[in-house]
Amino acid sequence: MRTKTQHTSIACAACRSQSQSLFNALHKDQLTNISENKSCTVYRKGQILFHEGTRPLGVFCINQGKVKVYKLGYDGKEQIISIAREGGLLGYKALIAEDTYNVSAETLEDCTICFLPKSTFLHALQNSSSFNERIMKQVCHELGTMSEKLTDQAQRSVRERLAITLLKLRDTYGIDAHEDGPIEINLTRDDLANIVGTATETLIRLLNEFKKDGYVTTKGRKIRIEDPSGLAKTANLY
Amino acid sequence: MRTKTQHTSIACAACRSQSQSLFNALHKDQLTNISENKSCTVYRKGQILFHEGTRPLGVFCINQGKVKVYKLGYDGKEQIISIAREGGLLGYKALIAEDTYNVSAETLEDCTICFLPKSTFLHALQNSSSFNERIMKQVCHELGTMSEKLTDQAQRSVRERLAITLLKLRDTYGIDAHEDGPIEINLTRDDLANIVGTATETLIRLLNEFKKDGYVTTKGRKIRIEDPSGLAKTANLY
DNA sequence: TTCCCTTTCTGACTTATGTCATTTTTTTCC
DNA sequence: GGAAAAAAATGACATAAGTCAGAAAGGGAA
Numbered sequence: 001m002r003t004k005t006q007h008t009s010i011a012c013a014a015c016r017s018q019s020q021s022l023f024n025a026l027h028k029d030q031l032t033n034i035s036e037n038k039s040c041t042v043y044r045k046g047q048i049l050f051h052e053g054t055r056p057l058g059v060f061c062i063n064q065g066k067v068k069v070y071k072l073g074y075d076g077k078e079q080i081i082s083i084a085r086e087g088g089l090l091g092y093k094a095l096i097a098e099d100t101y102n103v104s105a106e107t108l109e110d111c112t113i114c115f116l117p118k119s120t121f122l123h124a125l126q127n128s129s130s131f132n133e134r135i136m137k138q139v140c141h142e143l144g145t146m147s148e149k150l151t152d153q154a155q156r157s158v159r160e161r162l163a164i165t166l167l168k169l170r171d172t173y174g175i176d177a178h179e180d181g182p183i184e185i186n187l188t189r190d191d192l193a194n195i196v197g198t199a200t201e202t203l204i205r206l207l208n209e210f211k212k213d214g215y216v217t218t219k220g221r222k223i224r225i226e227d228p229s230g231l232a233k234t235a236n237l238y
Numbered sequence: 239m240r241t242k243t244q245h246t247s248i249a250c251a252a253c254r255s256q257s258q259s260l261f262n263a264l265h266k267d268q269l270t271n272i273s274e275n276k277s278c279t280v281y282r283k284g285q286i287l288f289h290e291g292t293r294p295l296g297v298f299c300i301n302q303g304k305v306k307v308y309k310l311g312y313d314g315k316e317q318i319i320s321i322a323r324e325g326g327l328l329g330y331k332a333l334i335a336e337d338t339y340n341v342s343a344e345t346l347e348d349c350t351i352c353f354l355p356k357s358t359f360l361h362a363l364q365n366s367s368s369f370n371e372r373i374m375k376q377v378c379h380e381l382g383t384m385s386e387k388l389t390d391q392a393q394r395s396v397r398e399r400l401a402i403t404l405l406k407l408r409d410t411y412g413i414d415a416h417e418d419g420p421i422e423i424n425l426t427r428d429d430l431a432n433i434v435g436t437a438t439e440t441l442i443r444l445l446n447e448f449k450k451d452g453y454v455t456t457k458g459r460k461i462r463i464e465d466p467s468g469l470a471k472t473a474n475l476y
Numbered sequence: 477t478t479c480c481c482t483t484t485c486t487g488a489c490t491t492a493t494g495t496c497a498t499t500t501t502t503t504t505c506c
Numbered sequence: 507g508g509a510a511a512a513a514a515a516t517g518a519c520a521t522a523a524g525t526c527a528g529a530a531a532g533g534g535a536a
Contacts, residue, residue, distance in 0.1 A: 071386065146381065397522095
């Protein structure tokens with residue numbers, strides 16, 4: 001794997017992802033300040049942005065590409081908490097809570113990602129009440145999502161969880177779709193299993209069932225969702 | 239069950255729980271304002287504070303007693319997300335996120351709980367940056383806790399999860415202990431199973447194993463932790 | 477106290493899911 | 507384009523944990 005990091009330069013105002021980013025709560029001049037203080041790096045697939053247990057020095061903003069955010073179980077198995085994509089902000093929770101990172105982040109593909117030093121981020125948080133509100137809202141909402149994930153993990157079968165996961169991944173991978181072509185999920189079976197919270201072999205077997213049932217098709221590693229409502233029914237989603 | 243609600247009056251400044259509450263970030267006069275705008279109610283065991291899916295009208299602050307916060311799975315099974323106790327603040331996340339409640343809250347014993355209307359709470363949030371920071375920090379930290387819970391739920395055995403749950407419940411029930419007497423956990427087996435995320439029968443069987451191993455003793459429904467480090471070892475906690 | 481209803485407990489059985497070992501296919505990278 | 511490495515797939519098997527049914531015990535109300 002090539003690991004040499006490459007730097008580049010992108011103005012926030014020109015960032016394709018800016019509109020869907022949390023930073024869109026900032027005024028123009030505040031955004032300019034952010035833009036002038038950040039650095040921008042091209043990462044190769046498989047590079048680590050930060051490691052669980054270390055102390056945050058700033059936040060990461062994804063300009064391009066996807067990143068998996070995961071936690072290691074006591075036996076070293078990854079539990080993927082979320083897949084972040086363009087416009088996603090990473091590492092700010094640990095920063096705000098003054099905790100060490102409790103998750104790790106690794107690029108799933110070649111990525112362009114900006115880094116914003118701690119002081120700049122916290123300054124924006126203190127000086128822009130709209131930005132503060134935006135973050136607060138986001139974080140509170142995310143807690144609701146986590147309660148739901150926890151409940152699903154505790155109560156639903158692997159089959160149901162896989163169906164739900166595939167449906168949710170449509171949003172994550174929808175952005176890549178060319179002009180309302182079909183959405184393809186490009187993840188290793190291992191990563192998919194670590195989202196669902198199951199063994200890789202179990203995941204593969206269930207995926208085959210879904211193929212037989214006509215819910216999905218696969219081409220190599222890529223999974224294409226063919227019948228969302230079939231999946232929703234399988235998942236017992238109301 | 240007796241359900242007639244009874245009102246009472248407690249000043250925040252005189253509240254025994256105030257020191258450990260999120261409100262301790264407020265200045266004296268701001269706290270007085272809160273105090274003057276809240277109402278205080280005595281709830282009987284088993285009463286509902288709020289229901290999943292409804293819209294929040296304010297926040298609840300526990301002066302006395304314990305409350306279970308849970309989410310219902312699609313088949314109606316409760317997943318208990320947390321047990322709140324004296325000083326705990328409930329329902330503010332949905333309020334801030336402008337969501338409906340995604341959990342329900344029910345008293346586990348007779349409780350005294352104050353209610354603070356939406357406007358008062360949001361006003362405090364906007365006008366006290368220290369309170370705002372306190373909440374923000376709390377919520378960000380809680381997200382870290384949730385990642386860990388999710389990982390445990392996905393990767394650990396029921397036995398490990400029960401051990402971890404019992405150890406964590408020591409904090410919740412420690413407050414009731416008389417003068418460094420032993421801590422007793424007073425929950426139905428059903429509720430305990432719904433925290434751990436397992437069937438009641440499985441929970442009972444594992445609890446018996448823990449009794450045989452000398453980790454816990456029971457007296458009726460009450461569980462007393464006798465050997466925390468034995469539990470920690472069983473849980474594979476480092 | 478005694479009754480009644482809830483909760484706790486026990487046993488027998490089923491099954492979903494994990495584990496291990498091996499083969500086949502895909503992807504990566506020179 | 508082709509070799510080597512990584513990932514995906516398959517089969518056989520083990521078992522943790524769920525379900526169902528019924529018995530015993532506990533706790534509140536009169």
